[in-house]
Amino acid sequence: MKNYDIVIIGGGPAGLAAAVSAKENGIESILILERDKELGGILNQCIHNGFGLHTFKEELTGPEYAGRFIEQVNELQIEYKLHTMVMDIRADKVITAMNREEGLFEIQAKAVILAMGCRERPRGALNIPGYRPAGIFSAGTAQRLVNMEGYLPGREVVILGSGDIGLIMARRMTLEGAKVKVVAELMPYSGGLKRNIVQCLDDYGIPLKLSHTVVDIQGKERLEGVTLAEVDGKGKPISGTEEFYSCDTLLLSVGLIPENELSGGMGVELNPVTSGPRVNESLETNIEGVFACGNVLHVHDLVDFVSEEAKAAGKNAAMYVKSEGITDRPASDKGKKPCVRLKATDGVRYTVPETIHVDRMADTLTVRFRVGGVYQNCFISAYFDDERVIHKKRPVVAPGEMEEIKLTKEQLEKYPDLEMITVKIEEA
Amino acid sequence: MYDYDVIIIGAGVSGSAIARELSRYKVNACVLEREEDVCCGTSKANSGIVHAGYDAPIGSMKAKMNLRGNAMMEQLSKDLDFPFFRNGSLVICLDKKDMPRLQELYDRGVANGVWGLQILMKEEVKEREPNITDEVYAALYAPTGGIVCPFGLNIALAENANTNGVEFRFHTEVQKIEKSEEGFILHTSQGDYRAGYVVNAAGVYADHFHNMVSDQKIHITARKGDYFLLDKSAGKHVSSTIFALPGIYGKGVLVAPTAHGNLLVGPTAIDIPNKEGTNTTREGLDQVLAKAGMNVKNLPMRQVITSFAGLRAHEDQDEFIIEEVEDAKGFIDCAGIESPGLTSCPAIGELVADMLRDKMRLEEKEEFIATRKGILNPETLSKEERIELIKNNPAYGNIICRCEMITEGEIIDAIRRPLGARSLDGVKRRTRAGMGRCQAGFCSPRTMEILARELKVDMQDVTKSGGASKIVVGVNKDTI
Numbered sequence: 001m002k003n004y005d006i007v008i009i010g011g012g013p014a015g016l017a018a019a020v021s022a023k024e025n026g027i028e029s030i031l032i033l034e035r036d037k038e039l040g041g042i043l044n045q046c047i048h049n050g051f052g053l054h055t056f057k058e059e060l061t062g063p064e065y066a067g068r069f070i071e072q073v074n075e076l077q078i079e080y081k082l083h084t085m086v087m088d089i090r091a092d093k094v095i096t097a098m099n100r101e102e103g104l105f106e107i108q109a110k111a112v113i114l115a116m117g118c119r120e121r122p123r124g125a126l127n128i129p130g131y132r133p134a135g136i137f138s139a140g141t142a143q144r145l146v147n148m149e150g151y152l153p154g155r156e157v158v159i160l161g162s163g164d165i166g167l168i169m170a171r172r173m174t175l176e177g178a179k180v181k182v183v184a185e186l187m188p189y190s191g192g193l194k195r196n197i198v199q200c201l202d203d204y205g206i207p208l209k210l211s212h213t214v215v216d217i218q219g220k221e222r223l224e225g226v227t228l229a230e231v232d233g234k235g236k237p238i239s240g241t242e243e244f245y246s247c248d249t250l251l252l253s254v255g256l257i258p259e260n261e262l263s264g265g266m267g268v269e270l271n272p273v274t275s276g277p278r279v280n281e282s283l284e285t286n287i288e289g290v291f292a293c294g295n296v297l298h299v300h301d302l303v304d305f306v307s308e309e310a311k312a313a314g315k316n317a318a319m320y321v322k323s324e325g326i327t328d329r330p331a332s333d334k335g336k337k338p339c340v341r342l343k344a345t346d347g348v349r350y351t352v353p354e355t356i357h358v359d360r361m362a363d364t365l366t367v368r369f370r371v372g373g374v375y376q377n378c379f380i381s382a383y384f385d386d387e388r389v390i391h392k393k394r395p396v397v398a399p400g401e402m403e404e405i406k407l408t409k410e411q412l413e414k415y416p417d418l419e420m421i422t423v424k425i426e427e428a
Numbered sequence: 429m430y431d432y433d434v435i436i437i438g439a440g441v442s443g444s445a446i447a448r449e450l451s452r453y454k455v456n457a458c459v460l461e462r463e464e465d466v467c468c469g470t471s472k473a474n475s476g477i478v479h480a481g482y483d484a485p486i487g488s489m490k491a492k493m494n495l496r497g498n499a500m501m502e503q504l505s506k507d508l509d510f511p512f513f514r515n516g517s518l519v520i521c522l523d524k525k526d527m528p529r530l531q532e533l534y535d536r537g538v539a540n541g542v543w544g545l546q547i548l549m550k551e552e553v554k555e556r557e558p559n560i561t562d563e564v565y566a567a568l569y570a571p572t573g574g575i576v577c578p579f580g581l582n583i584a585l586a587e588n589a590n591t592n593g594v595e596f597r598f599h600t601e602v603q604k605i606e607k608s609e610e611g612f613i614l615h616t617s618q619g620d621y622r623a624g625y626v627v628n629a630a631g632v633y634a635d636h637f638h639n640m641v642s643d644q645k646i647h648i649t650a651r652k653g654d655y656f657l658l659d660k661s662a663g664k665h666v667s668s669t670i671f672a673l674p675g676i677y678g679k680g681v682l683v684a685p686t687a688h689g690n691l692l693v694g695p696t697a698i699d700i701p702n703k704e705g706t707n708t709t710r711e712g713l714d715q716v717l718a719k720a721g722m723n724v725k726n727l728p729m730r731q732v733i734t735s736f737a738g739l740r741a742h743e744d745q746d747e748f749i750i751e752e753v754e755d756a757k758g759f760i761d762c763a764g765i766e767s768p769g770l771t772s773c774p775a776i777g778e779l780v781a782d783m784l785r786d787k788m789r790l791e792e793k794e795e796f797i798a799t800r801k802g803i804l805n806p807e808t809l810s811k812e813e814r815i816e817l818i819k820n821n822p823a824y825g826n827i828i829c830r831c832e833m834i835t836e837g838e839i840i841d842a843i844r845r846p847l848g849a850r851s852l853d854g855v856k857r858r859t860r861a862g863m864g865r866c867q868a869g870f871c872s873p874r875t876m877e878i879l880a881r882e883l884k885v886d887m888q889d890v891t892k893s894g895g896a897s898k899i900v901v902g903v904n905k906d907t908i
Binding site: 101103122124130131146151155177264 | 712811833900
């Protein structure tokens with residue numbers, strides 16, 4: 001069995017940034033396992049620009065953004081295996097993987113970084129009635145066919161869901177010669193970034209129908225059309241509002257699900273809200289030495305924040321490996337000093353992380369979260385037990401855009417008996 | 429004009445089982461199928477249940493075929509290598525007032541010859557299945573109940589029949605049947621066929637073909653069943669097949685593990701005029717959702733990965749019609765094959781083959797091959813065997829379907845074997861690639877590449893399920 005200090009599961013943006021960071025923090029023995037034919041993950045099919053404004057202060061395409069990190073991985077001589085599927089990870093950090101050349105093999109890691117990303121919710125998860133013809137794609141599958149293989153999935157398109165991939169694909173399909181007739185969104189607000197609605201729909205005259213969904217799918221062999229209907233406040237279709245759209249293609253952009261089958265298999269505790277691991281300030285899961293970052297942890301909007309999060313995970317994994325054998329690793333879960341818990345409430349759906357060991361946290365810790373609805377002129381507040389410590393005015397917050405607050409170690413050290421930080425939305 | 433001794437219309441489980449049993453004999457036989465593959469109608473969209481046999485009326489053909497089919501299934505699954513498990517079944521009675529009905533099922537089962545039936549009271553039921561509703565009063569336990577992969581069964585039967593010499597013609601729709609001196613002329617979308625004997629195993633269309641040759645008309649209604657399929661993470665929610673006892677709460681739905689470890693919830697029973705109406709409907713899905721939790725608690729309906737509908741071939745007399753048509757000698761009906769049709773198919777195959785043997789005085793073939801090896805599932809191998817397999821064929825080291833962990837090796841096998849896959853759905857039914865929680869999101873472009881390469885066709889000609897079901901319609905900017 002081969003041994004590595006850190007094994008990173010997934011060579012997408014999270015895995016790459018975590019690897020670079022771990023190396024820069026003094027770990028030599030690192031291995032990235034990637035199931036696809038190249039590093040870069042989903043960025044390879046995101047050929048539009050707008051990536052990297054935060055990280056590199058310039059607008060890059062997805063492959064360019066990935067390229068920057070792949071270059072660093074190569075320069076730092078970090079080892080990776082492509083076309084390699086991780087079949088199983090055990091709680092003792094033995095990884096079973098498989099590829100064509102080496103067959104089935106095992107690797108022992110001292111630390112594992114989970115960076116498997118996410119997958120798209122399929123039609124089936126939505127219970128849309130109708131036939132099951134060809135021509136129904138998740139937006140990301142269509143994106144791969146168009147952007148990486150050059151094939152046009154269809155000519156007349158309806159898109160369900162206004163997640164970012166759906167919006168981006170509305171523009172892409174238009175540019176490639178298809179007619180995008182409408183984007184329907186079940187919720188009364190879009191699930192995507194504002195800039196994508198402007199640049200991908202408005203600029204091309206594609207209508208966005210909020211509070212609408214697909215209620216029927218026609219066509220036995222190839223899709224022939226879909227029926228849209230308006231929905232009420234509970235998401236139930238309103239009878240009499242049905243409208244038929246003839247089309248040969250239905251793209252679904254109806255949500256992303258972190259891919260945590262491997263995590264679940266090894267005993268990592270998952271948060272039912274994010275479907276990602278529960279982590280502490282070090283982005284460490286309930287299993288010591290197993291870290292998570294990127295979309296496998298919680299679905300992000302911007303890759304820049306994935307990179308930032310992964311950088312922290314890489315550094316923390318490096319520290320974990322270096323402190324191995326040192327018995328006084330500060331404030332581990334089994335330590336004497338209890339950790340501070342974070343509670344998401346009043347419009348805040350979850351927080352990452354969920355616990356903080358103050359001794360172990362970096363000088364500044366970013367707490368990321370999403371809100372459950374659209375709030376205007378509100379405040380994002382954090383209460384340290386009963387005391388309101390953060391009260392940040394926001395003109396608008398929406399579920400489609402991830403929010404954050406920053407906590408400093410200095411700040412937390414002033415509250416030695418702190419038990420709970422409550423993050424909430426307060427309306428003005 | 430193509431000439432055969434026997435033509436079987438339909439390559440579903442009935443037609444394929446008949447073809448397989450008939451292939452024991454020296455006979456020139458052919459199966460005509462309008463779709464691109466076997467297992468494309470009722471056989472692909474059902475509960476996958478091997479019934480114990482207490483439902484069908486005493487002395488009925490349904491009861492006889494059910495019991496015989498159930499008894500044959502285990503050996504057949506070994507001979508032909510398809511997934512079958514005897515997981516037992518429970519009929520849940522929620523109310524003391526319904527106990528006479530449960531007793532009636534028990535008595536009928538005993539009279540039909542079902543082995544091992546027991547009525548269990550609440551505690552015993554809960555002990556066996558902790559997720560049964562706390563409202564349960566009693567249940568009928570049938571240890572001989574089972575689950576089977578309907579695709580696996582259908583494909584195995586057809587493959588074995590083909591290996592033993594039965595031809596299969598796809599995309600061949602029978603349009604008209606004429607009686608002639610030496611039998612029948614079948615006009616099809618692919619030319620004319622002549623046969624001395626015709627077996628009508630056409631599912632919901634069996635009445636259509638019967639009525640072409642007989643004045644004694646039969647009528648078959650398409651009775652729709654909507655289902656939900658749940659992720660494997662929910663597959664252990666129950667271990668037995670859980671039926672609802674029709675009672676004061678109406679007719680319920682079943683909850684059952686599938687032979688591959690998913691959980692199935694359904695079906696509805698809605699009579700429809702359209703024999704092509706395999707669409708799910710809002711009403712149908714809502715009905716299943718409303719009844720899903722009646723007998724099983726905490727059903728994780730958020731884990732639904734797909735929904736589908738199938739059509740039962742319901743005959744007006746509620747009975748299997750497996751006989752030679754009186755006024756059309758040589759034309760054998762196999763009509764009205766609804767539940768327990770899947771269970772019964774091995775027995776139906778045997779019965780019809782015996783009829784033909786006797787009528788045609790067929791002799792057994794010495795070279796009949798009674799066994800068939802299914803597509804190798806590497807997960808059944810030891811670690812060492814798997815390493816050896818990949819060494820000899822690296823395609824088995826290349827995972828294509830991430831959810832079901834299906835390798836390129838399995839997909840190639842599915843395409844290259846007798847009556848191999850020609851479409852994404854064909855690959856899916858044979859290997860499960862694309863049948864998992866992402867529903868082919870990741871693997872379909874890669875499976876398309878393998879299909880295009882193996883079949884030597886362009887990517888643009890790869891279909892979901894044959895015909896006009898092409899996946900991509902052109903290349904980027906081809907109209908600009």
